[in-house]
Amino acid sequence: MLKSHILRVLFAILIGFNNLSGFSQNNAKFEILPSPQRFEITGQSSIKFGEVKKLYADNLSKLPVHGTFLNELFSVNNEADADLVYRIDSTIQVDAEGYTLSINNNKIVIVGKDEAGLFYGVKSLEQLLEDAKDQKAFLPNCTITDFPKLKYRSIQLDIKHHLEKKSYYYDLMDYLAGLKVNAIIVEMEDKLKYEKHPLIGSDDGFTIEEWAELSNYANDRNIEISPLIQGLGHASFILKHDKYKALRDDPKSDWAFNPLDPRTYELQFDLYREAIKATPNGKYLHIGGDEVHTTGKNSGRSALDLQLEWLRKVCKFAEENNRIPIFWDDMPLKQAGVYKPMFNKNMTQEEVDEVWEKNEHKLVEFLDQFPKNCIYMRWNYHTPEALGNTKAMEWFRAHDLQVMGATAGQTRWVLMPQRESNIKEIKTFALSSIESGLNGLLLTLWDDDSPHFELYKRGINAFSEYTWSGDKRSKSELKSVFRHRQFSFETSGNEFSFIDNLEKPVGIWKNILLNGNKRNYLKGNENAIEKFVIDLPTEKKGVWSDKNKERIENAENTLKTCSKIESTLDKMKSEATRNSYTLEIYEQVNKLVQFSSNAVLKLRDYDKAQDKEEERMALEGLKLLSKEFTALRTEFEAVYGKTRVLNKPENYILDQDDHVHLSNQSLNFDWQFYAELLFLEKLEQLF
Numbered sequence: 163m164l165k166s167h168i169l170r171v172l173f174a175i176l177i178g179f180n181n182l183s184g185f186s187q188n189n190a191k192f193e194i195l196p197s198p199q200r201f202e203i204t205g206q207s208s209i210k211f212g213e214v215k216k217l218y219a220d221n222l223s224k225l226p227v228h229g230t231f232l233n234e235l236f237s238v239n240n241e242a243d244a245d246l247v248y249r250i251d252s253t254i255q256v257d258a259e260g261y262t263l264s265i266n267n268n269k270i271v272i273v274g275k276d277e278a279g280l281f282y283g284v285k286s287l288e289q290l291l292e293d294a295k296d297q298k299a300f301l302p303n304c305t306i307t308d309f310p311k312l313k314y315r316s317i318q319l320d321i322k323h324h325l326e327k328k329s330y331y332y333d334l335m336d337y338l339a340g341l342k343v344n345a346i347i348v349e350m351e352d353k354l355k356y357e358k359h360p361l362i363g364s365d366d367g368f369t370i371e372e373w374a375e376l377s378n379y380a381n382d383r384n385i386e387i388s389p390l391i392q393g394l395g396h397a398s399f400i401l402k403h404d405k406y407k408a409l410r411d412d413p414k415s416d417w418a419f420n421p422l423d424p425r426t427y428e429l430q431f432d433l434y435r436e437a438i439k440a441t442p443n444g445k446y447l448h449i450g451g452d453e454v455h456t457t458g459k460n461s462g463r464s465a466l467d468l469q470l471e472w473l474r475k476v477c478k479f480a481e482e483n484n485r486i487p488i489f490w491d492d493m494p495l496k497q498a499g500v501y502k503p504m505f506n507k508n509m510t511q512e513e514v515d516e517v518w519e520k521n522e523h524k525l526v527e528f529l530d531q532f533p534k535n536c537i538y539m540r541w542n543y544h545t546p547e548a549l550g551n552t553k554a555m556e557w558f559r560a561h562d563l564q565v566m567g568a569t570a571g572q573t574r575w576v577l578m579p580q581r582e583s584n585i586k587e588i589k590t591f592a593l594s595s596i597e598s599g600l601n602g603l604l605l606t607l608w609d610d611d612s613p614h615f616e617l618y619k620r621g622i623n624a625f626s627e628y629t630w631s632g633d634k635r636s637k638s639e640l641k642s643v644f645r646h647r648q649f650s651f652e653t654s655g656n657e658f659s660f661i662d663n664l665e666k667p668v669g670i671w672k673n674i675l676l677n678g679n680k681r682n683y684l685k686g687n688e689n690a691i692e693k694f695v696i697d698l699p700t701e702k703k704g705v706w707s708d709k710n711k712e713r714i715e716n717a718e719n720t721l722k723t724c725s726k727i728e729s730t731l732d733k734m735k736s737e738a739t740r741n742s743y744t745l746e747i748y749e750q751v752n753k754l755v756q757f758s759s760n761a762v763l764k765l766r767d768y769d770k771a772q773d774k775e776e777e778r779m780a781l782e783g784l785k786l787l788s789k790e791f792t793a794l795r796t797e798f799e800a801v802y803g804k805t806r807v808l809n810k811p812e813n814y815i816l817d818q819d820d821h822v823h824l825s826n827q828s829l830n831f832d833w834q835f836y837a838e839l840l841f842l843e844k845l846e847q848l849f
Contacts, residue, residue, distance in 0.1 A: 314602025
């Protein structure tokens with residue numbers, strides 16, 4: 163036994179032990195996400211899961227919040243008697259929020275640089291304990307030295323179109339804290355019950371007090387919540403109401419405020435004050451400001467001039483209220499003509515510089531009007547590596563303006579995130595932010611087409627990994643560790659990598675029952691069934707199938723893929739020791755995708771029927787689709803409804819929907835199924 167232990171230690175020394183988070187002992191595998199900066203395993207301790215009970219907290223004013231694996235701790239007076247020791251030491255050689263963790267045979271010691279560092283040391287220990295429990299293993303003898311590469315690691319919580327149940331947000335705070343995410347920007351819109359302007363707040367929104375309670379809960383877990391209240395544009399949640407129509411820049415559009423009307427600021431500042439009160443621990447006030455072109459009711463002033471007029475006033479308000487304003491930077495760059503290079507990764511440095519040399523003077527002309535207390539948030543979701551993106555960020559910094567990046571884990575993807583949860587793009591922007599010495603990064607998670615939030619979690623894990631750790635794990639390694647941590651060590655293998663396999667079927671599903679990419683454009687179109695829903699077979703047999711050959715092939719391939727995914731999900735559900743609800747959501751996505759492809763194949767069978775009996779049987783199959791869909795939707799809504807509020811209040815007013823957001827197109831959950839509903843309505847023509 164001793165010889166075996168010595169050999170293991172010698173082997174560990176030979177391979178260096180640098181970041182060896184996947185090292186196995188007694189067939190146990192320990193993974194920490196995000197990766198520690200240094201993780202050295204030197205063997206096996208004598209500590210089993212459930213044996214960590216006695217805590218010695220060295221002169222701490224308060225204990226860090228514990229998760230379920232450490233909720234039976236009791237204090238002892240002597241360090242020698244303890245299983246677990248906590249202390250804070252500002253002199254340890256790690257950055258802020260850093261910690262060291264050591265496990266030496268029968269004792270665990272966590273030393274935090276500060277309170278946050280101690281808390282994150284506890285979070286890492288909890289992951290080790292979870293692995294020990296799952297694998298019935300001893301904890302490893304190990305040392306960890308860890309700290310974040312980026313100071314501000316924030317995700318966006320976009321709730322403008324729907325809310326989850328309140329309990330979900332509390333569970334989410336615990337989940338994010340475990341990933342060492344330390345901030346949230348919550349895009350409230352009308353989901354805050356404004357007291358001074360109650361008409362704006364939706365009946366299903368949370369009160370100021372309810373938001374403040376959540377903010378305090380998050381703060382105890384080192385998560386700072388700050389609000390985003392859209393200002394100049396994206397103002398439909400306000401300007402849709404008759405009471406506020408006079409504040410519109412364009413009387414016919416509920417999209418943007420008139421920046422020259424003093425009442426615009428009176429109203430916006432009222433909303434800001436209440437949002438600040440609802441987030442008492444927040445450092446920032448995100449004011450939006452993107453995707454808007456105003457005329458000041460034809461004042462003759464340029465859009466850039468008007469944008470900066472508004473920006474100066476709201477930034478002054480933020481400063482007076484002890485908040486740092488954050489502003490989406492796209493409109494000044496677009497209005498100055500330097501925007502396109504940021505999204506063209508094929509442009510050379512010479513080509514980018516040429517665009518800037520031609521147009522930069524338009525920005526410089528207004529340079530004195532750019533507020534210095536503002537953070538200019540350079541969002542780029544798909545091409546963060548573009549030289550034009552880097553150029554824009556350098557321009558802000560060169561002119562003493564603060565800049566921060568924003569990446570995305572969800573954009574306009576329907577039903578589930580695509581592009582491998584944007585892992586590559588998240589990693590690229592995180593690493594460039596670290597290399598550039600920026601303060602932080604925001605992960606946007608847009609609710610425009612509203613996939614279930616559980617499906618955002620792989621992207622959130624990627625964001626956690628690369629903003630905290632830097633370049634330690636490859637994309638494939640990250641996916642494996644995500645499955646390990648999210649579900650079970652048993653599901654870390656590539657045979658369980660169903661998420662990527664589901665992407666193509668979901669992409670095909672979006673329009674398989676439609677002519678063209680029209681799912682977002684069905685609502686409110688009087689002729690949607692005839693214009694956008696696929697034609698049905700005619701009496702001339704085989705014509706429909708020839709015309710829809712590619713659609714049929716896509717349906718066949720989709721069903722084959724989805725069948726394999728179904729088997730994988732069944733196996734994962736039996737193996738998962740946690741987060742089985744996430745798998746239930748993916749299961750519902752898979753079933754909805756299969757329904758639409760199955761409908762296409764039933765149309766093919768009807769079109770190719772060789773005699774009256776085959777035609778009758780095929781027609782019976784088509785008639786069953788409505789009943790099958792009703793059962794599918796009932797189950798789908800039951801699963802989603804465990805955490806999500808599916809219906810808007812009856813008195814809710816839908817806005818003009820300028821950007822055709824699916825989840826903004828009905829009071830109930832119809833928006834998720836419009837294509838299927840219209841298809842089934844059209845199908846009645848065959849019966």
